[in-house]
Amino acid sequence: MYEFDIKSPSKLGKAVRMLRKHEDAQVLGGGQTxxxxxxxxxxxxxxxxxxxxIDKLKGISSDSGTVTVGAGTCHADVAADDTISALSALAGGIGDPAVRNRGTIGGSLANNDPSACYPAAALGLGATIVTSARDIAADDYFQGLFETALDETEIITSVTFPIPDAAAYVKFDQPASRFALVGVFVSRKGSDVRVAVTGASEDGVFRWAGAEEALSANFAPEALDGLTPSGDMIGDIHGSPEYRAHLVGVMAKRAVAAC
Amino acid sequence: MAQVKMTVNGKAVSAPAEGRMLLSTYLREALGMTGTHVGCDTGQCGVCAVHVDGKLVKSCNMFAAEAEGAEVTTVEGMANEDGSLGAIQQAFQDHHGLQCGFCTPGMVMAASALLKVNSKPTEAEVRAHLSGNLCRCTGYHNIVKAIMAASGQDVAVAAE
Known part of the structure; x- marks a missing residue:
C-alpha cells in the first residue's frame, strides 16, 4: 500500500468537508473491497x-411501505432484519461471515462492482439512494462498470427500499469469491414488475425489460421461455457471454418461482 | 505516527501505527502476538480472523486505526486462564481438526464466533459458517467434527 492518512470523523458534514479539502481523498466504508x-x-x-x-449512518428502520437501511449498516445486520426477506437473504449470501460483519451497503453501492449483489436489490426493488446532497432513484444511479451518479464529494447516507408484494433474488455463485456469476432480483408490487440482473452485462447491473414485459402479462417462470437478454454479456475464465446470457434466463425463472 | 489504543484479550494496549497499518500487522508486529496468522493477505483465506467487539473479522482486511477503542480477541485469548486449551481448542486436538495447523487460529476464531450466537449448529450451518476459512490439509471433515464436538453434540454421526 502507498502511504495515506486515515481520518474518522463522527459527523457526516465533517466527512464531506474532508473530501472537499483533500482532492484525492477516498471514502472508506467497511473496506472489504x-x-x-x-x-x-x-x-x-x-x-x-x-x-x-458516524453513528447516524447505521441501522435499519421501516414504516408501512418502506425499509430504510443506513449506508454504514453491515451485511450481517441487513441479513438479520427480515422485513424484506429477499433483501435479507441477499445480504446473508454476500461473501462470508467475516466479510458480512465489515462490508456495508453504502460501500457496495458506491463501488458498483458489476458482479456485486446489492446493486441488483437496489435496482430490482426500485430503491432510492439518499446521499449527503440529494435523493437519487436507482434507475438513474447505476451508470456502468464501477460508475455511479455520485459526485466525488458525495456520500451515500441511506437506501430506502419500497416493500414489494413479492420478491426473490437468486444467484449463481462464483464459488471462490461468492460474487454473482449471474444474479437476478425479481420483484412484484401491484402490477409493477422489476427484473434486475447483476454479474452478466458488460455495462454492469441492468433491468431486463423483455422479462419485465413478459412477467407483467403472466407472472410465472414459463413466461420467460425462450427469452434471452440483449446487449453485451461478460466473458471471462468463469463463463462465456453465451453461458451468462443463458444463466440470466435460468436464474430469472428460479427467482420468479421463489417469489 | 498516531498512537492506536485498543483492548486485546482483555488487556489495554497502545502502539504507534501509521494509517495503512493493518490490524493483523498491528497484532503481530507492534504487539508481537503471532498467534494470528497471515496467509493470503488478500482477504480470502481467513487465517487472520479475530473478533472485534465480538464480531468475526479478517484482521488483514481492516486497518489498526479502525479498531481504535475496540475490544479485540485473538487466538491467544482462547485458552483457559490456567493456560490449558479452551474447549474449542481441545476439541480440535481431540478430533484431529488440524494437520499443519496454519489455518487453525482462524478456524478456532470462526468456530467461537459461531458458537456464541448458535450454541448447537447443524453440520450444514458449521460448513456454511466456515465458507471464509480455507484449509489445504484436512479436507474440513475433522474441523467440522471438532466444532460439533465443542458444541456438545454427538460427532459419531456428524461429518461422516
Missing part, C-alpha cells in the same frame, strides 16, 4: 475518510 484494492496499489489516496464513527 477498498483495502484489497489499496494493497494492489490500484488506488493511491492521500487521505482515507472512514465513515465508521
Amino acid at each position: 477498498l483495502i484489497p484494492t489499496l494493497k494492489q496499489r490500484l488506488a493511491a489516496p492521500s487521505v482515507l475518510v472512514s465513515l465508521a464513527k
Whole structure:
C-alpha cells in the first residue's frame, strides 16, 4: 500500500468537508473491497475518510411501505432484519461471515462492482439512494462498470427500499469469491414488475425489460421461455457471454418461482 | 505516527501505527502476538480472523486505526486462564481438526464466533459458517467434527 492518512470523523458534514479539502481523498466504508484494492496499489489516496464513527449512518428502520437501511449498516445486520426477506437473504449470501460483519451497503453501492449483489436489490426493488446532497432513484444511479451518479464529494447516507408484494433474488455463485456469476432480483408490487440482473452485462447491473414485459402479462417462470437478454454479456475464465446470457434466463425463472 | 489504543484479550494496549497499518500487522508486529496468522493477505483465506467487539473479522482486511477503542480477541485469548486449551481448542486436538495447523487460529476464531450466537449448529450451518476459512490439509471433515464436538453434540454421526 502507498502511504495515506486515515481520518474518522463522527459527523457526516465533517466527512464531506474532508473530501472537499483533500482532492484525492477516498471514502472508506467497511473496506472489504477498498483495502484489497489499496494493497494492489490500484488506488493511491492521500487521505482515507472512514465513515465508521458516524453513528447516524447505521441501522435499519421501516414504516408501512418502506425499509430504510443506513449506508454504514453491515451485511450481517441487513441479513438479520427480515422485513424484506429477499433483501435479507441477499445480504446473508454476500461473501462470508467475516466479510458480512465489515462490508456495508453504502460501500457496495458506491463501488458498483458489476458482479456485486446489492446493486441488483437496489435496482430490482426500485430503491432510492439518499446521499449527503440529494435523493437519487436507482434507475438513474447505476451508470456502468464501477460508475455511479455520485459526485466525488458525495456520500451515500441511506437506501430506502419500497416493500414489494413479492420478491426473490437468486444467484449463481462464483464459488471462490461468492460474487454473482449471474444474479437476478425479481420483484412484484401491484402490477409493477422489476427484473434486475447483476454479474452478466458488460455495462454492469441492468433491468431486463423483455422479462419485465413478459412477467407483467403472466407472472410465472414459463413466461420467460425462450427469452434471452440483449446487449453485451461478460466473458471471462468463469463463463462465456453465451453461458451468462443463458444463466440470466435460468436464474430469472428460479427467482420468479421463489417469489 | 498516531498512537492506536485498543483492548486485546482483555488487556489495554497502545502502539504507534501509521494509517495503512493493518490490524493483523498491528497484532503481530507492534504487539508481537503471532498467534494470528497471515496467509493470503488478500482477504480470502481467513487465517487472520479475530473478533472485534465480538464480531468475526479478517484482521488483514481492516486497518489498526479502525479498531481504535475496540475490544479485540485473538487466538491467544482462547485458552483457559490456567493456560490449558479452551474447549474449542481441545476439541480440535481431540478430533484431529488440524494437520499443519496454519489455518487453525482462524478456524478456532470462526468456530467461537459461531458458537456464541448458535450454541448447537447443524453440520450444514458449521460448513456454511466456515465458507471464509480455507484449509489445504484436512479436507474440513475433522474441523467440522471438532466444532460439533465443542458444541456438545454427538460427532459419531456428524461429518461422516
